[in-house]
Amino acid sequence: MRVDPTPSAAAVPHVVIVGGGFAGLAAARQLRRAPVRITLVDRRNHHLFQPLLYQVATAALNPGDIAYPIRSVLRSQQNARTILGRVTGIDLRQRQVQLADEVMPFDYLLLATGATHSYFGQDGWEAWAPGLKTIEDALEIRRRVLSAFEAAERQTDPAMLPATLTFVVVGAGPTGVELAGALSEIGRQTVAKDFRSFDPRLLRVVLVEGADRVLPPYAARLSAKAEQQLRRLGVEVRTGAKVTRIDASGVWLGDEHIAARTVLWAAGVAASPLGASLGVPTDRAGRVKVQPDLSVPGHPNVFIAGDLMHFEQQGLAVPGVAPAALQAGRAAARNIAARVAGAATRPFRYRDKGSLATIGRAKAVGQIGRVQFTGFFAWWVWWIVHIAYLIGFRNRIAVMMGWAWQYFAFARGARLITGRAWEPGRAPEAPAVPPVPQAPRTPEPMLR
Amino acid sequence: MRVDPTPSAAAVPHVVIVGGGFAGLAAARQLRRAPVRITLVDRRNHHLFQPLLYQVATAALNPGDIAYPIRSVLRSQQNARTILGRVTGIDLRQRQVQLADEVMPFDYLLLATGATHSYFGQDGWEAWAPGLKTIEDALEIRRRVLSAFEAAERQTDPAMLPATLTFVVVGAGPTGVELAGALSEIGRQTVAKDFRSFDPRLLRVVLVEGADRVLPPYAARLSAKAEQQLRRLGVEVRTGAKVTRIDASGVWLGDEHIAARTVLWAAGVAASPLGASLGVPTDRAGRVKVQPDLSVPGHPNVFIAGDLMHFEQQGLAVPGVAPAALQAGRAAARNIAARVAGAATRPFRYRDKGSLATIGRAKAVGQIGRVQFTGFFAWWVWWIVHIAYLIGFRNRIAVMMGWAWQYFAFARGARLITGRAWEPGRAPEAPAVPPVPQAPRTPEPMLR
Numbered sequence: 001m002r003v004d005p006t007p008s009a010a011a012v013p014h015v016v017i018v019g020g021g022f023a024g025l026a027a028a029r030q031l032r033r034a035p036v037r038i039t040l041v042d043r044r045n046h047h048l049f050q051p052l053l054y055q056v057a058t059a060a061l062n063p064g065d066i067a068y069p070i071r072s073v074l075r076s077q078q079n080a081r082t083i084l085g086r087v088t089g090i091d092l093r094q095r096q097v098q099l100a101d102e103v104m105p106f107d108y109l110l111l112a113t114g115a116t117h118s119y120f121g122q123d124g125w126e127a128w129a130p131g132l133k134t135i136e137d138a139l140e141i142r143r144r145v146l147s148a149f150e151a152a153e154r155q156t157d158p159a160m161l162p163a164t165l166t167f168v169v170v171g172a173g174p175t176g177v178e179l180a181g182a183l184s185e186i187g188r189q190t191v192a193k194d195f196r197s198f199d200p201r202l203l204r205v206v207l208v209e210g211a212d213r214v215l216p217p218y219a220a221r222l223s224a225k226a227e228q229q230l231r232r233l234g235v236e237v238r239t240g241a242k243v244t245r246i247d248a249s250g251v252w253l254g255d256e257h258i259a260a261r262t263v264l265w266a267a268g269v270a271a272s273p274l275g276a277s278l279g280v281p282t283d284r285a286g287r288v289k290v291q292p293d294l295s296v297p298g299h300p301n302v303f304i305a306g307d308l309m310h311f312e313q314q315g316l317a318v319p320g321v322a323p324a325a326l327q328a329g330r331a332a333a334r335n336i337a338a339r340v341a342g343a344a345t346r347p348f349r350y351r352d353k354g355s356l357a358t359i360g361r362a363k364a365v366g367q368i369g370r371v372q373f374t375g376f377f378a379w380w381v382w383w384i385v386h387i388a389y390l391i392g393f394r395n396r397i398a399v400m401m402g403w404a405w406q407y408f409a410f411a412r413g414a415r416l417i418t419g420r421a422w423e424p425g426r427a428p429e430a431p432a433v434p435p436v437p438q439a440p441r442t443p444e445p446m447l448r
Numbered sequence: 449m450r451v452d453p454t455p456s457a458a459a460v461p462h463v464v465i466v467g468g469g470f471a472g473l474a475a476a477r478q479l480r481r482a483p484v485r486i487t488l489v490d491r492r493n494h495h496l497f498q499p500l501l502y503q504v505a506t507a508a509l510n511p512g513d514i515a516y517p518i519r520s521v522l523r524s525q526q527n528a529r530t531i532l533g534r535v536t537g538i539d540l541r542q543r544q545v546q547l548a549d550e551v552m553p554f555d556y557l558l559l560a561t562g563a564t565h566s567y568f569g570q571d572g573w574e575a576w577a578p579g580l581k582t583i584e585d586a587l588e589i590r591r592r593v594l595s596a597f598e599a600a601e602r603q604t605d606p607a608m609l610p611a612t613l614t615f616v617v618v619g620a621g622p623t624g625v626e627l628a629g630a631l632s633e634i635g636r637q638t639v640a641k642d643f644r645s646f647d648p649r650l651l652r653v654v655l656v657e658g659a660d661r662v663l664p665p666y667a668a669r670l671s672a673k674a675e676q677q678l679r680r681l682g683v684e685v686r687t688g689a690k691v692t693r694i695d696a697s698g699v700w701l702g703d704e705h706i707a708a709r710t711v712l713w714a715a716g717v718a719a720s721p722l723g724a725s726l727g728v729p730t731d732r733a734g735r736v737k738v739q740p741d742l743s744v745p746g747h748p749n750v751f752i753a754g755d756l757m758h759f760e761q762q763g764l765a766v767p768g769v770a771p772a773a774l775q776a777g778r779a780a781a782r783n784i785a786a787r788v789a790g791a792a793t794r795p796f797r798y799r800d801k802g803s804l805a806t807i808g809r810a811k812a813v814g815q816i817g818r819v820q821f822t823g824f825f826a827w828w829v830w831w832i833v834h835i836a837y838l839i840g841f842r843n844r845i846a847v848m849m850g851w852a853w854q855y856f857a858f859a860r861g862a863r864l865i866t867g868r869a870w871e872p873g874r875a876p877e878a879p880a881v882p883p884v885p886q887a888p889r890t891p892e893p894m895l896r
Contacts, residue, residue, distance in 0.1 A: 045598060062510040071642045081644050084598040102602070150493060150532040154550070194519045196529050 012037045013340050016097050016104060018087050018274070019112035020047050020070040022322045023306030026329030027110050027336075028080050029073075034337040038080040039104065041097065045069055045084050048135065051322055051386060054175055056138035058182035059146065063135045087113075089277060092299050108301050108336045111274060111288075112329060115307035115320060118270030118285070125246040129263040132175060141264055145183065148262045149191050152198045163259035165202045168251045170243050171267030172209035173216070174357040177226060179264055180207040181360035184233040206236045206258055208251065210267075213239055215357055215365070217319060222365040225374045229363045243267075269320060275308050283310045283317075292347035294332045301339065303332040311348060318350045322389070327351065356382040460485045461788050464545050464552060466535050466722070467560035468495050468518040470770045471754030474777030475558050475784075476528050477521075482785040486528040487552065489545065493517055493532050496583065499770055499834060502623055504586035506630035507594065511583045535561070537725060540747050556749050556784045559722060559736075560777060563755035563768060566718030566733070573694040577616075577711040580623060589712055593631065596710045597639050600646045611707035613650045616699045618691050619715030620657035621664070622805040625674060627712055628655040629808035632681040654684045654706055656699065658715075661687055663813070665767060666803055670813040673822045677811045691715075717768060719756050726750075731758045731765075740795035742780045749787065751780040759796060766798045770837070775799065804830045 013036045017024045020042035028040050046067040055061040071082040089098040090109070097104045117131030130140050145167070152164045165187075169180045187203035207214065207230065213223040214230065214237060227237050238253070245252040250260035271286035280296050281289045287310035288296060294309065296302040305328035307320040318324045327350060335345040354368030356378065364378035373381065461484045465472045468490035476488050494515040503509040519530040537546040538557070545552045565579030578588050593615070600612045613635075617628045635651035655662065655678065661671040662678065662685060675685050686701070693700040698708035719734035728744050729737045735758035736744060742757065744750040753776035755768040766772045775798060783793040802816030804826065812826035821829065 045594060062512040064510040069642070075642050081601075083602060084595075085602065102604075146493060147532075153529075154531060154533065156550075194517070194523050 013107040015108045016106035017110045022325035023112035023329035026326045027333035030330045030333035041083045043086040054178045057141040110303045112306040113272035118268035129265040131265040166204040166260035168206045168260045168263045172214035176266035180235045226365045229359045293345035305329045305332045323353045461555040463556045464554035465558045470773035471560035471777035474774045475781035478778045478781035489531045491534040502626045505589040558751045560754040561720035566716035577713040579713040614652040614708035616654045616708045616711045620662035624714035628683045656686045674813045677807045741793035753777045753780045771801045806830045
């Protein structure tokens with residue numbers, strides 16, 4: 001009873017898209033009227049709105065608010081079908097995509113498998129400092145954060161309390177800044193009302209960045225403003241600081257030890273290994289260096305878009321952000337359609353729509369063109385832009401409700417620990433390294 | 449910096465409540481003005497609205513919609529604190545509750561640790577037929593159900609397709625009836641629009657019940673009506689059928705084999721093992737046979753409420769439903785307050801508020817007092833009662849929105865597979881037992 005979507009399937013070129021993120025979905029939709037049959041393969045059944053993932057991690061949103069079944073997005077697109085499957089390899093010569101249990105021939109291929117976090121070769125750090133790329137990552141971070149407060153509530157040894165209530169975020173790009181700001185808000189506004197046994201002023205959020213300022217790709221003025229806003233929220237900002245070790249006891253910056261139960265990773269990024277498996281030139285992060293039309297050198301029927309692509313424009317690599325992925329996905333799709341029609345491909349041109357990073361309640365920084373803005377207005381812009389991009393009417397409503405609730409009530413509605421409460425692998429009475437004595441801290445980080 | 453909630457803590461009797469379900473939370477709230485200090489211990493940080501858990505399993509609701517942090521429920525109750533911890537034992541003589549890392553003395557104890565599912569000693573069945581008691585259970589069931597449709601979409605062997613699309617629900621109590629009805633609706637309304645490769649009419653939902661009718665505790669007329677509504681939804685109802693084996697290939701009813709990739713368990717219930725550990729008489733399911741005032745025989749300062757309690761009234765055991773747990777929790781709390789005040793305890797009296805089971809969109813059966821009702825009206829009553837009981841304003845709104853959306857759009861908004869797509873432990877080409885040939889089925893179960 002297997003029904004083939006198009007009766008004349010063999011006559012129509014087969015476009016395989018691997019990855020249902022921003023680039024892959026945008027490409028599939030762009031090809032909706034092209035004379036092709038599309039198979040979109042993803043190992044997850046949902047598209048994830050990654051820019052809001054940190055809100056799931058910090059218990060402001062439900063997973064279902066920012067994820068949407070890929071199958072439903074493409075429901076009405078007759079020339080596309082969706083396959084849940086893991087691609088294990090690509091044979092460029094035979095024009096085949098290998099799945100765990102199937103070999104899928106293609107006429108055109110778009111690889112859009114994105115990136116994950118990287119620990120700069122220190123893979124042992126991952127256990128102590130989870131990154132944030134998937135729904136499961138977000139729920140794991142949420143579990144650790146909420147479990148830390150639960151552990152503090154039960155902590156009977158006052159000497160252990162500072163480490164229990166210290167949160168270190170490594171990396172001050174947009175995700176790190178958003179996480180640090182949200183953690184500080186959770187601790188000071190929400191948790192302070194719910195817990196009895198510990199003094200919420202002991203809460204410490206440390207944001208560590210190797211560069212000399214937060215949000216390094218942003219304009220210097222915006223970085224300064226963001227740092228100021230973070231400090232106002234009580235975040236300790238440590239720029240020019242290199243993490244040399246992470247373990248159960250916390251984080252080392254050279255000789256300095258920050259005793260912390262909870263460490264979150266928002267630093268390195270590595271491209272999906274499928275890129276390197278193609279045997280074509282990649283950059284240090286494993287991104288494929290594409291041709292101007294986004295095709296793979298020597299393989300004009302194979303295209304790359306999104307975080308897996310390394311594309312330089314005016315000497316700068318296009319950043320790994322959602323608008324770039326959307327634009328590249330559409331451009332690659334247009335070039336596939338051109339090739340199908342026997343026309344010439346056109347070079348990709350990235351249009352910078354601007355940058356936005358939110359820091360906390362009514363706090364953000366942004367830049368659109370030459371206009372820089374900060375504070376409440378930037379936060380409003382950030383809010384509207386993100387809502388507008390969220391796929392699906394229902395998700396939009398649910399997210400708006402969650403945010404409105406959070407804004408007015410300072411509450412976080414999704415504070416569930418699922419799975420077991422996380423316990424770091426150390427005995428509370430005998431930490432691997434004794435917590436450092438709390439240095440006297442300047443008073444401003446903990447303004448109430 | 450440990451701050452004790454009440455300065456004169458030692459002078460005030462300490463009430464320990466184990467379990468933050470309906471009974472435990474109701475008891476804590478009932479004691480809000482009593483001269484006691486309360487510690488509520490739960491191994492989860494959230495109260496779960498179990499009557500709606502099947503809606504999370506069937507992707508209609510998000511986990512956050514039906515769960516709420518216990519800590520927040522008790523936030524403003526000055527005499528109560530909440531502890532996230534696992535109780536490993538109870539020493540009735542020393543009046544101590546043992547946690548994994550702490551011994552907690554009590555003056556009064558309320559055990560309300562509830563029940564979980566039981567496989568009648570066939571623990572090996574659990575891997576093939578998950579039950580539904582926790583958020584994780586619900587997400588696991590959701591994962592299996594949605595993964596089955598994904599597998600069907602990719603199934604290349606037509607002979608395997610019927611087993612891939614067969615869902616067996618074991619047990620036709622309210623949970624089983626709700627699951628079977630929802631599965632049938634998902635398959636026929638939502639999934640049919642999203643998938644391309646298989647004929648949705650191959651979908652088969654089988655509801656197996658050992659008793660001679662569905663919803664055995666309900667009036668016979670309501671059981672008949674429920675069965676009729678289930679059949680109208682396309683569910684195959686198999687009453688008087690005993691499951692003799694469950695494995696990777698499906699379910700056996702004696703000699704009859706139902707080939708099914710997905711089997712869900714909604715049959716047996718076993719009380720929390722803490723009941724049996726007390727060394728006092730229990731019933732077959734491990735529930736503690738309590739005194740009329742809900743105390744444990746020989747231990748007038750120890751009380752039991754909720755699904756862990758075996759309480760007979762007019763020769764019938766009080767059922768394991770939420771209203772009974774709420775009533776018993778409050779009654780136990782009143783008796784604890786009476787004992788603190790030096791007054792006599794009073795016997796518990798269960799007031800049957802009626803029964804309600806929903807079967808699908810605008811389909812339900814119910815009974816309040818002597819009034820029985822079915823169909824759309826019963827569904828409305830069910831809807832209103834469940835909303836009214838849901839704790840927390842935000843949850844109420846989110847659930848109503850989810851349902852309204854589902855009702856009008858026949859869509860299910862929370863269709864995420866988290867974790868990996870579930871793969872049963874069998875090679876698709878070599879099932880442990882070959883699927884039985886599909887018997888010709890009567891046409892009415894698959895009306896569109």
